Amino acid sequence: MNDDFIYNALPEVKKEFADSLYRRISNNKLERLRRLKLNWSRMALVALGALLLIAWVQFRLWIRYVPIGELWLVEVDRIAQNSSTEPASTLFIPTPLPTSLKNRILVGFIPLWAPEGFTFEPEIAGWRNNAQEEIHFSFGPRAGTMHPVVAPGMWKEVRVDSEPAILIYGRFAPANPENPSGQREWEQNLGLQLHWIIGDYVYTLETFGPYLSEQDLIRIAESIP
Amino acid sequence: MSAFENAETAFVSTTQEVDWASVYDELLPKVYHYFCLRVGNRIEAEDLAASTFERAWRDRERYRKDLGGFTNWLFGIARHVLVDHYRKNQREKPFSHEIRVEESIQPLEEEAIHKEGFEHIVRVLATLPEREREIFSLKFGAQFTNRAIAKITKLTESNVGTILHRLVSRMREQMEDEK
Numbered sequence: 385m386n387d388d389f390i391y392n393a394l395p396e397v398k399k400e401f402a403d404s405l406y407r408r409i410s411n412n413k414l415e416r417l418r419r420l421k422l423n424w425s426r427m428a429l430v431a432l433g434a435l436l437l438i439a440w441v442q443f444r445l446w447i448r449y450v451p452i453g454e455l456w457l458v459e460v461d462r463i464a465q466n467s468s469t470e471p472a473s474t475l476f477i478p479t480p481l482p483t484s485l486k487n488r489i490l491v492g493f494i495p496l497w498a499p500e501g502f503t504f505e506p507e508i509a510g511w512r513n514n515a516q517e518e519i520h521f522s523f524g525p526r527a528g529t530m531h532p533v534v535a536p537g538m539w540k541e542v543r544v545d546s547e548p549a550i551l552i553y554g555r556f557a558p559a560n561p562e563n564p565s566g567q568r569e570w571e572q573n574l575g576l577q578l579h580w581i582i583g584d585y586v587y588t589l590e591t592f593g594p595y596l597s598e599q600d601l602i603r604i605a606e607s608i609p
Numbered sequence: 610m611s612a613f614e615n616a617e618t619a620f621v622s623t624t625q626e627v628d629w630a631s632v633y634d635e636l637l638p639k640v641y642h643y644f645c646l647r648v649g650n651r652i653e654a655e656d657l658a659a660s661t662f663e664r665a666w667r668d669r670e671r672y673r674k675d676l677g678g679f680t681n682w683l684f685g686i687a688r689h690v691l692v693d694h695y696r697k698n699q700r701e702k703p704f705s706h707e708i709r710v711e712e713s714i715q716p717l718e719e720e721a722i723h724k725e726g727f728e729h730i731v732r733v734l735a736t737l738p739e740r741e742r743e744i745f746s747l748k749f750g751a752q753f754t755n756r757a758i759a760k761i762t763k764l765t766e767s768n769v770g771t772i773l774h775r776l777v778s779r780m781r782e783q784m785e786d787e788k
Contacts, residue, residue: 392726395645396638397637
């Protein structure tokens with residue numbers, strides 16, 4: 385079958401057409417995007433990652449975890465507005481014990497030295513003077529990790545028996561009765577807090593006013609037998 | 610670097626090593642000729658060929674080598690493009706799916722012979738039923754084998770051969786008569 389006359393009759397592809405089509409497809413901007421594999425799901429993941437990064441940075445600006453020895457300090461720039469979630473001065477709250485039991489348990493754990501004028505009172509698990517100024521002492525197993533919450537800069541690292549300890553200046557002021565759900569501010573003059581670890585126990589000493597020096601507080605801590 | 614030049618390396622994993630630059634060079638004339646024979650108009654054939662390649666490029670990730678050759682896949686797209694074209698013309702200009710001989714443009718002397726032969730073929734094709742036009746276009750435009758055409762049209766290979774032989778003989782005779 386001689387069919388050359390058919391092939392010969394077919395019009396040739398115009399070069400301008402072939403070139404322009406080639407360019408049109410090659411320069412398709414959408415195609416370039418597809419080549420970058422920027423499909424919607426991928427873009428959503430990137431956006432989510434960016435949001436998480438921003439949230440993480442913001443979170444880090446508000447809350448900083450500071451390791452001190454085996455303790456962790458939590459520095460908080462902003463305090464929750466809701467009183468039900470307001471942070472305590474420390475997240476570690478020892479369970480109250482009956483006085484008789486305290487007497488027995490504390491033997492062997494309580495510090496032997498106290499500042500002049502202070503006497504040990506088992507019912508407050510601490511010392512009190514005639515002016516009703518108190519020094520509270522508590523301890524508990526270290527299994528429950530303690531994270532004292534502090535306003536920025538209101539603390540320093542000290543040593544108790546050469547071990548790292550946290551000394552905190554002040555505490556959160558009591559809630560305002562007129563605005564109990566309002567933000568509580570840090571009050572630097574509301575005493576001192578000392579947290580440290582010995583063996584398997586976490587210890588805390590607290591005062592509630594400017595009646596004791598930090599050296600005296602550390603001395604009490606170091607007098608545990 | 611253009612997309613086609615880049616295609617071989619860029620789409621190895623998705624299109625299983627389709628060399629788009631070669632595909633374009635080799636298959637554009639076939640697709641174009643297929644449409645020339647189907648619609649009888651070079652301008653429309655260019656538009657349809659462009660649509661075919663644009664759609665193929667857009668859908669390239671759907672091509673699966675294990676389901677058939679690339680040429681078959683591309684001409685599958687071409688035939689869809691043609692159906693869409695007929696459907697659109699049917700809405701806008703009823704009966705326009707009939708083959709139309711393009712209006713005479715003053716051709717260059719060199720092109721005149723080609724153009725005359727092409728117009729003659731188109732005139733003959735315009736008298737043929739749809740199925741025979743498709744077989745002729747697949748054979749001389751797309752350059753498919755009789756076996757491949759038989760598979761597409763669901764005829765026997767010998768049947769396709771007979772139809773083509775008859776068509777070519779008829780065209781030759783009519784051309785000689787016109788001379």
